[in-house]
Amino acid sequence: AQTVTQSQPEMSVQEAETVTLSCTYDTSESDYYLFWYKQPPSRQMILVIRQEAYKQQNATENRFSVNFQKAAKSFSLKISDSQLGDAAMYFCAYRSAIRGNTPLVFGKGTRLSVIA
Amino acid sequence: GAGVSQSPSNKVTEKGKDVELRCDPISGHTALYWYRQRLGQGLEFLIYFQGNSAPDKSGLPSDRFSAERTGESVSTLTIQRTQQEDSAVYLCASRLTVYTGELFFGEGSRLTVL
Structure with a gap:
């Protein structure tokens, strides 16, 4: 079974600074999707943000980008120019692309605080 | 509807009582999922429905939990003889199908069992 691990229960960042949230996962599959x-x-x-495992290019959505390391099974989220509205719980999730009807598997989350 | 709608938003009940939680998915979405989120935890999959196919009940934690969905409309999650360990937020999500489309979540129903 696939597992998703988020090793940082809590993180904090100063407004306008950059923060990186970590996620690792375990799977024997070669084709899958990863989400934050x-x-x-x-x-x-x-x-x-969403990343397809077959794509080598890291996904980017405005201030949010990922560092996808397939061999290391690592999928970190970088938030640039942090804003107060970014304060939230962040969950990393996995879904098989081979067994496309399987539900998302989530990590336990990281609580992000943004300090003004 | 415009989004996934869940009710009630909050429910407090006594141990041993039955509760029903409702989910109204986005119109046209054939796939509907229920997840449980205990305090400080990630989301645990409970059950999903895909159109008129048999639901995948593999995540239901005990026979006290059941869910129904008629066609592609509203779903009801029922918890019988509630226990304190059932206290959690129950999140519903829908997708165009189980294979396609983004997953859209509702705001959840927070259940507190005293």
Whole structure:
């Protein structure tokens, strides 16, 4: 079974600075998708960024980018120019592309605080 | 609807009572998922529905948990004889199908069992 590990329960960053959230995963599959979700106090999970494993290029969405290291099974999220609205729980998630109907597997999350 | 809608937003119940949680997915989304999020934990998969196919119940933690969905409409998650360990946020999500489309989440139902 696939597992996703987020080793940082909490992180903090100064406003306008850069922070990196770590995620590692375990799988024997070669084709899969990785995701970062943001969960603000409203509880609604919001997709931040997505990476297809077959793509070598790291995904980028505005201030959010990932460092995808397939051999190391590492998928970190970098938030540049942090804003107060970035404060939230961040979850890393995995989904098989081979068994496309399997649900997402989530890590335990990292709580990010942004200091003004 | 415009988004995934869940009700109630918060529910407090006594141990041993039954509870029903409702999820109204995005119109046209054939796949619907239920997840449980305990305090300080990630999301645990409970069950998913895909159209009229048999649901995948592999994540349900015990026979006290059940869920129904009629066609591609509303789903109800039922927890019978609630226990304190059932206290959690129950999140519902929907997708176009189990194979395609982004996953959209509702705001969850927070269940507290006293």
